[in-house]
Each structure stands twice: as C-alpha cells, then as structure tokens.
Amino acid sequence: xxxxxxxxxxxxxxxxxxxxxxxxxxxxxxHDPAALPRTQASLAISADGRNWFLLNASPDLRAQxxxxxxxxxxxTLRSSPIQGVLLTGGEVDTIxxxxxxxxxxxxxxxxxxxxxxxxxxxxxxxxxxxxxxxxNTLTLNHPIPLPLTDGQTSGLTATxxxxxxxxxxxxxxxxxxxxxxxxxxxxxxxxxDGTHHLLYIPGCAIMTDALIARAHQADALFFDATLWHDAExxxxxxxxxxxxxxxxxxxxxxxxxxxxxxxxxxxRKILIHINNSNPILLADSPESAQxxxxxxxxxxxxxxxxx
Amino acid sequence: xxxxxxxxxxxxxxxxxxxxxxxxxxxxxxHDPAALPRTQASLAISADGRNWFLLNASPDLRAQxxxxxxxxxxxTLRSSPIQGVLLTGGEVDTIxxxxxxxxxxxxxxxxxxxxxxxxxxxxxxxxxxxxxxxxNTLTLNHPIPLPLTDGQTSGLTATxxxxxxxxxxxxxxxxxxxxxxxxxxxxxxxxxDGTHHLLYIPGCAIMTDALIARAHQADALFFDATLWHDAExxxxxxxxxxxxxxxxxxxxxxxxxxxxxxxxxxxRKILIHINNSNPILLADSPESAQxxxxxxxxxxxxxxxxx
Numbered sequence: 046x047x048x049x050x051x052x053x054x055x056x057x058x059x060x061x062x063x064x065x066x067x068x069x070x071x072x073x074x075x076h077d078p079a080a081l082p083r084t085q086a087s088l089a090i091s092a093d094g095r096n097w098f099l100l101n102a103s104p105d106l107r108a109q110x111x112x113x114x115x116x117x118x119x120x121t122l123r124s125s126p127i128q129g130v131l132l133t134g135g136e137v138d139t140i141x142x143x144x145x146x147x148x149x150x151x152x153x154x155x156x157x158x159x160x161x162x163x164x165x166x167x168x169x170x171x172x173x174x175x176x177x178x179x180x181n182t183l184t185l186n187h188p189i190p191l192p193l194t195d196g197q198t199s200g201l202t203a204t205x206x207x208x209x210x211x212x213x214x215x216x217x218x219x220x221x222x223x224x225x226x227x228x229x230x231x232x233x234x235x236x237x238d239g240t241h242h243l244l245y246i247p248g249c250a251i252m253t254d255a256l257i258a259r260a261h262q263a264d265a266l267f268f269d270a271t272l273w274h275d276a277e278x279x280x281x282x283x284x285x286x287x288x289x290x291x292x293x294x295x296x297x298x299x300x301x302x303x304x305x306x307x308x309x310x311x312x313r314k315i316l317i318h319i320n321n322s323n324p325i326l327l328a329d330s331p332e333s334a335q336x337x338x339x340x341x342x343x344x345x346x347x348x349x350x351x352x
Numbered sequence: 353x354x355x356x357x358x359x360x361x362x363x364x365x366x367x368x369x370x371x372x373x374x375x376x377x378x379x380x381x382x383h384d385p386a387a388l389p390r391t392q393a394s395l396a397i398s399a400d401g402r403n404w405f406l407l408n409a410s411p412d413l414r415a416q417x418x419x420x421x422x423x424x425x426x427x428t429l430r431s432s433p434i435q436g437v438l439l440t441g442g443e444v445d446t447i448x449x450x451x452x453x454x455x456x457x458x459x460x461x462x463x464x465x466x467x468x469x470x471x472x473x474x475x476x477x478x479x480x481x482x483x484x485x486x487x488n489t490l491t492l493n494h495p496i497p498l499p500l501t502d503g504q505t506s507g508l509t510a511t512x513x514x515x516x517x518x519x520x521x522x523x524x525x526x527x528x529x530x531x532x533x534x535x536x537x538x539x540x541x542x543x544x545d546g547t548h549h550l551l552y553i554p555g556c557a558i559m560t561d562a563l564i565a566r567a568h569q570a571d572a573l574f575f576d577a578t579l580w581h582d583a584e585x586x587x588x589x590x591x592x593x594x595x596x597x598x599x600x601x602x603x604x605x606x607x608x609x610x611x612x613x614x615x616x617x618x619x620r621k622i623l624i625h626i627n628n629s630n631p632i633l634l635a636d637s638p639e640s641a642q643x644x645x646x647x648x649x650x651x652x653x654x655x656x657x658x659x
Contacts, residue, residue, distance in 0.1 A: 057454075063417050064432040064457045066425035074424055082418070104452060108415050110370050111389070117381055118373035122589050125371040137479055141451050144444050145411060147364075150371045167474040171522040172444055215478040282429050 047201070047238050047352040048091045049265065052099070052109040053084035054344035056271045056320040057138035059105060067283060070321055079328040083346050084109055085138045086247050086318040088267065089116060089127075092200030092238050096193050099130045099142075100234060100245050106142030112347065128193050129153030131183070131203055133247055134231045135163035136213045140170075147172040151194040155181045157205060157229035163216060185229055188237075204235040206259065209250040211292040231292065235259065241352035243267070247318040250292045252305050263311050264352045267344065270296050270316035273323045273332055281322055296325065297332070303339045313352075317344040354508070354545050354659040355398045356572065359406070359416040360391035361651035363578045363627040364445035366412060374590060377628055386635040390653050391416055392445045393554050393625040395574065396423060396434075399507030399545050403500050406437045406449075407541060407552050413449030419654065435500050436460030438490070438510055440554055441538045442470035443520045447477075454479040458501040462488045464512060464536035470523060492536055495544075511542040513566065516557040518599035538599065542566065548659035550574070554625035557599045559612050570618050571659045574651065577603050577623035580630045580639055588629050600625075603632065604639070610646045620659075624651040 053059070060083040061070035072080035084105035091097045097116060103109065110116045110127075118124045129152055132139055143164075146152060154173065156164070161180055164170045183189070183205040191201045210231020211217070233246035233256070244263040248271070249256070260266050271293035278284035288295055295301045296316065306314060316336065319325060324332040325343050336343060360366070367390040368377035379387035391412035398404045404423060410416065417423045417434075425431045436459055439446055450471075453459060461480065463471070468487055471477045490496070490512040498508045517538020518524070540553035540563070551570040555578070556563070567573050578600035585591040595602055602608045603623065613621060623643065626632060631639040632650050643650060 059414060061418070062455065063414060063423075063434075063452060064425055064430055064455055066427065066431055067429050070425075074418075084414075104411070104448075105414060107366060107370060107391075107412060111368070111381075116370075118371055118377075120373065122374050123371055123591075124373055127370075137451050137454065137476065140476075141411075141448065144448050145370060147444065148369065148371055163476075167476050169444065169447075169470075169474050169476070169522050215476055284430075 046092060047236060047241050047243055048094055049243065049350050049352070050089040050113055050115060051317070051344050051346060051348040052087040052089055052113060053103050053105055054317050054319060054346055055083035055085055056318045057085060057136065058321060059083060059085050060321045060326055062321045065283065065321055067281060067322065069326055072327070080326065081345055083319070083326070087142070088245060089113065090201065090236055090243065095126060096128045096199055097126050098128055098191055098199070098201065101133055101139040101247065102130050102142030102146065103138055104141035106145045123148070123150065125150055127152065128199060129155060129191060131234055132156040132160050133234060133245065134210065134213065135160040135216065137215070140164065143170060143173060149174050149177050151177045153179050153181055153192065153194065155183050155203065157183045157185070157232055159228065159230045163213065183232070185232070200238055202237050205232045206235060208233045208246055208248065208256065209253060210248055211250060243352060248292060249294055250289065251294060252300065257305060260306060260309055260311060265313040265315065265350065266311045267315045267317045268302055269293055269318050270302065270323060270325065271318055271320045273297050273325060277322050283322055296323070303336065303341065307339065313350060314341045315344050316341055319343070353399060354543060354548050354550055355401055356550065356657050356659070357396040357420055357422060358624070358651050358653060358655040359394040359396055359420060360410050360412055361624050361626060361653055362390035362392050363625045364392060364443065365628060366390060366392050367628045367633055369628045372590065372628055374588060374629065376633055379634070387633065388652055390626070390633070394449070395552060396420065397508065397543055397550065402433060403435045403506055404433050405435055405498055405506070405508065408440055408446040408554065409437050409449030409453065410445055411448035413452045430455070430457065432457055434459065435506060436462060436498060438541055439463040439467050440541060440552065441517065441520065442467040442523065444522070447471065450477060450480060456481050456484050458484045460486050460488055460499065460501065462490050462510065464490045464539055466535065466537045470520065490539070492539070507545055509544050512539045513542060515540045515553055515555065515563065516560060517555055518557060550659060555599060556601055557596065558601060559607065564612065567613060567616055567618060572620040572622065572657065573618045574622045574624045575609055576600055576625050577609065577630060577632065578625055578627045580604050580632060584629050590629055610643065610648065614646065620657060621648045622651050623648055626650070
C-alpha cells in the first residue's frame with residue numbers, strides 16, 4: 046500500500062502569488078469556490094499510515110503540516126511522523142521548507158549530488174544538524190530502501206531517474222542559462238511498496254522516450270503542469286519567459302503532457318506544480334474541462350489517494 | 353500616523369511547532385480558543401495605509417500576506433503594496449520569508465552589514481534580483497528615511513540600534529558560541545513618522561541602560577518574549593538550552609522584561625516573538641494574567657494598532 050497526501054499543488058509562488066494581481070489570483074483571494082487557493086507542490090507518502098516521507102519541502106511546509114493531521118506529532122514531547130524528505134531539485138520551491146524542519150529532529154534527507162551540493166553551498170541549511178539529519182545521495186536509476194529514523198524498514202523504496210531540466214534560477218550558469226541536461230539537477234521519483242508504483246515528476250522541460258516508457262508501469266503519475274501553453278506568461282503580461290526557458294513543457298498542444306500520455310492506461314493521472322497563470326486552476330475554465338475529458342485530474346491541496 | 357499590523361507573533365518554529373507534542377502545541381492544534389495558533393514574528397508598518405514595510409520576513413510570510421488584505425496587490429498585474437523589508441538579524445525566522453518575495457518585484461532591503469553579509473554568503477537569496485531589490489546598509493544610530501520603490505517618500509524614518517544578541521545558530525562561531533556583542537548582528541528598530549515612535553525589539557539577550565532610556569520615548573514598544581523564565585525549555589523536557597544560551601532574556605523574574613519596564617509609561621507595551629513553550633501563549637494561564645496586570649499585551653497575529 047502507498048498512501049499519498051497532496052500537501053501542495055501549485056508551482057513556485059503558490060496560488061495566489063504574493064505579487065500577482067491577475068484575474069485568477071484575484072478570484073482566489075476573493076474565496077471564489079472555482080479558484081481554490083493552493084500552496085506550493087509537495088506530496089507526503091506512507092506505506093503504513095503512521096510514518097511519512099515528504100517529496101520536496103516547499104516554502105509552505107509549516108502551513109501544510111498544520112493542515113495535515115497525519116503529520117502531527119503523536120509520540121514523545123519532541124517527535125514527528127515525518128521520517129525523511131526526498132528532493133527532485135534545488136529550486137526555492139522544492140527546498141525552502143527544509144528550514145522549517147529544524148530543531149534537531151532526526152530525519153533522512155535524500156537528493157542527487159548536484160542538489161546536495163547546492164544545499165552545502167548555502168550555510169543556512171546547516172540548521173539541519175548533520176548529526177541527526179543524514180544527507181543521503183540519490184544515484185540515478187539505483188533503487189534505495191527508505192529506512193525509518195529508528196533504522197526499521199518503512200516498506201518504501203525510491204528510485205531517482207533523470208528528467209530534462211535546468212539548474213535553479215539562483216544557480217543558473219550565466220553563459221548557458223537554458224542548458225537542459227539530464228545530469229541529476231532535475232529528477233523524477235519512482236516510489237514503490239514492492240507492488241505499486243507512484244511516479245512524481247513536478248518539473249520536466251522536454252518529454253523523453255524513457256519517461257514515456259516508465260509511465261506505462263505507474264499506478265499513479267503526478268506530472269508537471271506549470272503552464273498550459275508555452276507563451277502563457279508573456280501573453281498575459283505576467284513575465285518575459287517562455288515555459289521552455291523556465292524548464293517546463295506545456296500541458297496542451299502537440300507533444301504536450303495530455304498529447305504525450307493520451308494512450309497511457311495509467312490508473313491515476315494527476316497534474317501538479319501548476320503555475321498561477323494556468324487556467325486549469327479555475328474549475329470553470331474550458332481548459333479544466335479539456336483536462337478532465339483527457340482522463341486527468343487537477344491536483345488540489347489535501348487530495349488523498351491510496352495505491 | 354504609524355499603522356501597524358502584527359503579521360506574526362511567535363518565536364522561531366511558530367505555535368504550534370512542527371515537532372512539538374507539548375501540551376500547549378496540542379491545545380493549539382485542537383483549536384482551543386485559549387491557545388490561538390501564531391505564525392513567526394513580523395510586523396507590517398505604514399504611514400499612509402497604502403504602502404507598507406515589513407519588519408523581518410518570517411518563514412510564514414506567504415500565509416501572512418494571504419491573511420492580510422492591506423498587503424494584497426492593488427495595482428498593475430504584477431505589483432505589491434510592500435515597499436521594503438527591514439531585518440533585525442539573520443536568524444532563520446527573520447530572513448526565510450525573503451524567498452517568498454521573489455519574481456523580480458522591486459523592493460528595498462535594509463539590514464546591518466553582518467546581516468547583509470549572511471545573505472550574501474547564501475546564494476539562494478540571489479533570487480532577490482539585485483537589479484530590482486536594492487541592498488541598503490543600516491548603520492547603528494543613524495536615521496534613514498524609507499523611500500517608496502518609486503522614489504517618493506513613505507513618511508517613515510528608521511533607526512537601527514544595538515541590542516545584545518548573538519549570531520544565528522547556523523553561523524555561530526564554534527569557539528565562542530555564546531558571544532553576545534552589540535556589533536549589529538542583532539538590532540532593534542526605531543520607526544518614526546516624525547511624531548510617533550515604534551520600537552521593535554524581537555530579540556534581546558541582556559537589558560542595557562540605553563534600551564531602557566530609548567523605551568521611555570516610545571509610543572509603542574514591542575519586546576522579546578521568547579521565554580517566560582530562563583530554564584523553561586529544560587524543565588519542560590523540550591531542549592537543553594537556556595534562554596540566555598539562545599540569546600533571549602526572560603519575561604519574568606528580577607531583571608526580566610516586566611520588572612525592567614515596570615515604571616515605564618509607554619502607552620502600548622506588547623510582548624512578541626513568543627516561544628511555543630511560553631505559558632503566556634495560553635490565555636487562561638496565571639502568567640497571562642500576570643502580564644496583563646503589569647500593563648502588557650500579548651501579541652496575536654492580526655492585531656492592528658495606529659499611533
């Protein structure tokens with residue numbers, strides 16, 4: 046069994062975003078039921094319903110924990126059901142929540158070498174005391190069991206796999222900012238209990254045959270839905286970057302997420318990491334209807350499923 | 353006029369704290385009306401009710417903005433009433449919220465040299481693009497006007513002053529971790545509109561005559577209330593550090609906050625930066641009654657006052 050709680054479903058900045066006065070964000074602030082607010086993307090997963098691992102630590106993590114009874118302490122005076130955190134990259138919206146997990150609480154931290162290097166290059170993350178928060182290197186395509194902090198087995202195994210992406214904005218190589226490699230700066234995660242497979246891919250710049258093949262084996266696929274179409278931010282007057290420049294492929298259009306997976310029989314296909322400009326955040330939009338017709342679900346904070 | 357909104361009133365970790373199963377935190381999670389949840393300490397201030405400055409940027413800033421209509425965008429598609437941020441130190445609970453203020457939004461950032469150096473030493477803060485987020489050095493005892501991002505005057509002037517404190521935990525000098533200097537690592541802020549004075553002192557290790565004298569001139573004094581008494585964390589089984597070791601004096605006892613200011617006629621005396629172990633977070637505690645009898649108010653998130 047794999048239990049999943051969607052802690053957050055929005056892309057960086059959340060919905061609404063602090064400095065966006067666009068119509069969608071205005072609707073979210075006005076408590077429009079068709080424009081549900083969303084915190085930044087993260088999942089909590091568990092094999093036993095008692096011990097949990099986080100997939101990414103978003104800047105909203107403290108509020109996400111408060112909103113999720115499964116993650117409240119239920120043991121000693123200082124304790125937490127959170128046993129570890131797995132990171133898919135080093136962006137602000139995937140690592141900032143680590144700063145909430147301070148106070149010398151034992152945890153396992155799992156990331157690829159480039160992401161661990163980014164953390165090491167920022168002394169502020171030393172608040173996660175290395176004596177109790179172990180740093181564990183994820184190697185691409187190498188399954189590792191996820192132990193509980195007491196050394197017992199959690200029943201879950203994680204495999205990191207390459208996803209085309211780019212370095213975080215704050216660590217971009219000025220000479221080649223749009224380099225999109227598969228060197229572990231951005232990864233996807235394949236989580237299994239030995240029977241079921243959860244795929245978590247919150248950021249993907251370009252589809253690859255390997256990703257398409259892997260998705261065929263998944264019981265649940267959470268996939269990057271940052272932008273509906275590539276020039277969306279520019280056309281809305283919200284920014285100067287295409288999705289491609291930001292390291293995210295589009296949901297719609299030829300070669301987009303819906304098109305790519307249209308023949309996949311994956312039981313649960315869920316769009317996540319949704320930017321505040323993406324019309325699928327509005328439940329009454331034609332794009333939301335199109336997503337549903339294609340067999341996809343739009344992630345919402347608090348969504349729970351069990352594989 | 354100085355308008356003040358308390359964005360958050362708790363010390364680092366907030367109330368409840370993610371990994372605390374102590375009685376107070378349990379009551380907060382159970383929605384006990386006498387144990388109101390609190391986010392991490394920060395104020396928003398304004399001279400005109402339209403343009404705002406933040407005193408510290410807590411890890412809870414995104415939620416705090418969402419909860420505060422005064423801070424919602426009301427201009428162009430990308431805009432914010434937030435004109436700048438002033439920092440009293442470089443602790444995780446004072447600077448993490450800066451990471452929420454990304455997206456190339458113009459801002460003025462104000463801090464002493466040691467705190468700016470800490471930010472510079474952490475590349476993740478480069479998400480605050482230096483072309484639009486100006487770094488401004490606060491010099492002790494040197495008043496500076498706070499301009500709006502368009503260069504107009506805000507009507508507010510800020511003065512940083514020395515407060516005994518210590519370096520942030522993640523930047524402690526291993527050889528001398530308890531060094532408590534007055535070198536600008538921890539400061540207080542004196543905000544004036546030319547008529548009224550707001551003093552913001554969310555962290556103070558030891559009282560000084562200079563602080564006592566300055567408080568005599570204040571119309572509102574927000575003061576460090578991390579711990580009720582120095583050994584509180586140890587006695588409750590929540591940690592091994594005294595308040596003094598953490599750089600915070602106590603609220604109670606001889607030489608404590610209440611005792612020190614007992615003859616001050618400051619119109620508003622408000623306790624802030626309250627640790628989850630402090631019984632004044634519980635409205636039905638004898639300590640809360642004692643604080644009230646001494647003429648102090650316990651800060652709550654959303655508290656508004658005008659000087």
